[in-house]
Amino acid sequence: MDLDFDLSAESPKFVQLAIGVVAFLAVVGLVLLLLDRTPMRQRARLHATILLAPAVTLLTIGLIVPAVRTTLLSFMSGDGTDFVGLANYAWMFTQPEAVTVLRNTLAWVVLVPLLVTAIGLVYAVIVDHSRFESLAKTLVFLPMAISFVGAGIIWKFVYAYRPEGADQIGLLNQVVVWFGGEPRQWLLDSPLNTLFLIVVMVWIQAGFATVVLSAAIKSIPSDIVEAAKLDGAGPAQMFFRVTLPSIRPAIIVVLVTQSFGMLKLFDIVRTMTGGQFDTSVLANEMYNQAFRYGETGRGAALAVFLFVLVTPVVVYQLRTRRAVR
Amino acid sequence: MRRRLSYLTLLAVAFFSIFPLYYSVVVASRHNSALAEVPPPLLPGGNFFANVARVFDTVPFAMALLNSFLVAGSIAVAVMFFSTLAGFAFAKLSFRGKNILLLITVATMMVPAQLGIIPLYMLMVKIEWTGSMYALVVPALVNAFGVFFMTQYLSRALPTELLEAGRVDGATTWRLFWHVVLPTARPAAAVLGMLTFMSAWNDYFWPLVVLTPENPTVQVALSTLASGYVNDYVLGLAGTAVGTLPLILVFILLGKQIIGGIMQGAVKG
Incomplete structure (x- = not known):
């Protein structure tokens, strides 16, 4: 060594x-x-x-x-x-790849928060008061310790592909072949490849949602829960009439935080596909223009556009800040 | 029935969370040829240290680990100190322009780092800091999130009467800061330091822009490992395992505090 x-x-x-x-x-x-x-x-x-x-x-x-x-x-x-x-901005909205980049960014911003919140919510409700609660939460939280780059490397391996006939080394294709299916190039076929990248992010962030939502569920006053039980509310009614309305603020926090984070998304796309095969997103495009192609103006325009997209979140934060005060 | 269903979900999610991690450790500890075995190996093998040695041969990984420790450590210490100073001022002093300044701080917290990176890079080129760790540390010495975090904490935890009493006794602000504010701030500052260390350790965009592969941080070295033409998965996974180990240890030791901190800082993103 x-x-x-x-x-x-x-x-x-x-x-x-x-x-x-x-x-x-x-x-x-x-x-x-x-x-x-x-x-x-x-x-x-x-x-x-x-x-x-x-x-x-x-x-x-x-x-x-x-x-x-x-x-x-x-x-x-x-x-x-x-x-x-405005030439750089005009370029941004007229180049053919721009539509793909915007479509992908939109997919990340919409799908990741929804999936993460849904999984986190279901999981938090199910493990609530179960015997393995703390263990279950620790397990789902552990991927948070891994960097996006590290997660990218791990999942690039999960998705790895070898031509048909050769031995599959990727975890997913091994499973597919094992069940008698045909191996696929998960990261090559657009637009599904973006979805497979999104799975990686959901894997990392589900723990965050679980922990935040679980804490919110715990802080629902017990007299409300008791009263609903006395009135004979079933599990479904309990969930939609009591749990969901009570933890609305926490759900909004998770949704906002996640979509805000996804606008800036870079590491996973960079490590796993480098933005090739129609998987690029705004921040990756900005990196390419500014630091690979020497197109500083275009890179700057993309950064400004990114910021414009974030402003609603900024305004929302400032307003809730004021409301708290 | 309901019970069984919930156990099933629990198992499924736990499996989805843990198995990729576990399996990558298995692969990292085996020889490349084991990857194609049918059925795939499910237990760790004995090749881990040999693989790690190959990682150190392929990229300057020792240097990367040292760099990441120095950079993340320095940033964490500086952020803790400067944020406590500013948080104290925001939480307990009343002065003109305070609200607007605090509002600007909160707004700054939301600005994506990408917005400043191009001019920052030009600046680093001009002062010849590219490739040096200064370029990572100096711009990160303070961040709006830290200031906001400490402001929140100190305005709750720092008793105003204690400050008043000190004031009446004629204590200087230095003494008050050292003997009253700092001890009160310590638990929150520790959480802030941990979160800062973690995010600095995992940061990728800016290090990738400003550093060279010859003098990388852990994340930059890992991405070099993974971007080879012939994809050596064992190599990448072994590197990831070593590069993640410090954070996993922190997580296992201090998980509760980290979760608490993340909850308070859920606005950070």
Whole structure:
């Protein structure tokens, strides 16, 4: 085994780390020193400024300024020199592949939240008060620990295909052959291949939905449940009249969180198909344009479009925020 | 009957969740030739360490693990500290412009990272940070989610009377922060640190953009492993197992706290 891990080759990294630690401690020291000089009785505004300065500065440099620059770049040519107006946006909606990319993104945004919520809900209701509840929830939650890249690798193997006659090595095709079926190229045939990629995401996220919804079910006041039972509500009535209305907010949280996450989806598509075979999505297309083809303007336009799609979620969040207050 | 049905569902879902994981460990511990066996092998074999050794030969995996630990660790520590500072200000100080600033923070939380990545990359090229870990750590030193998370927690958990009492005694803000705020914030900060570490460990888009395959993080190294022309599944799965092990350990040890944190932060996405 070539564990070529000689420390001297890695030493620049530790120098970098040391520089980083020193810089970090310097900032911490500066903040604390400034705070030490100003007794609490003085103006709160000064304190707030000192306390917030690092976070606000970093957020501005790291996100807000780049976001504004991306918007400007989306009106520029590929190399970022000439102003081209809306040409990049026009390109985005007229290229033939665009329809596929948008269709796929839509499929992810709609199907993943629905499937995840449905599975999570059924599972949470079934395991509620069962003997194996905590074990069952842990099992379904475990895939959350795996990175999307790792999940992509695992499922690429599950879907692996060898030509007919050869020995199938993919788990799914082995099962298919075993039952006497013909092996399929799961990741090649559009549009079904996008569905098979979606299964991977459902596999990862079902645990999240289960845990959130199960907690919501647990917090339904027991007197409501008791009253419904006394009135002779059957299991179906119980579910539709009591459980479902009571956990509506939690269901909305899961739906919103999931669809928001799927808009940015990149890792699974990148690892499993690279966006080939008509499986590409917005973020993958943005990566290709900006970082593979050098079309900065087009990449920026795609990023801006992504953001526009997210804005309803932002507005929704801000409004519920206000409602809570 | 109903009972049997529920056990069946339970089994089916648990099988769907666990079996791909289990089977990939089985494959990672066997020789390539075992893949085509009929029926497929169902128990782990003895080849795991040999396969892992091949992973280390194919990509700079030791370096990737070191990089990921350093990057995710630094980010987690910085996010915990800066978020606690800002969260304290938002939760317990009243100053002009606070509400609007907090609103902007919440809005920022929803902005997809992709929106800033192109200019950020141009900046990294200009200051020659591409390929270096600085490019991963510095832009991630603070995030809106962390600030929001700590604000939520501190406004509930930090007793205003305690701060008032300290104020009356003439304690400086430094002393209050060190002796009152930090101890109160510790449990939430720990959860935040864990979540941050996990998401930094699993991050892929930005590292893929800004790093080179010669000096990767774990996720970038894994994607290199999996993108070979001749797809060596055993290799990819063995790498995935090693690259996921740290997080699985964290999950087993601290699962409850992680779930709690994810629930509170369900808005993050």
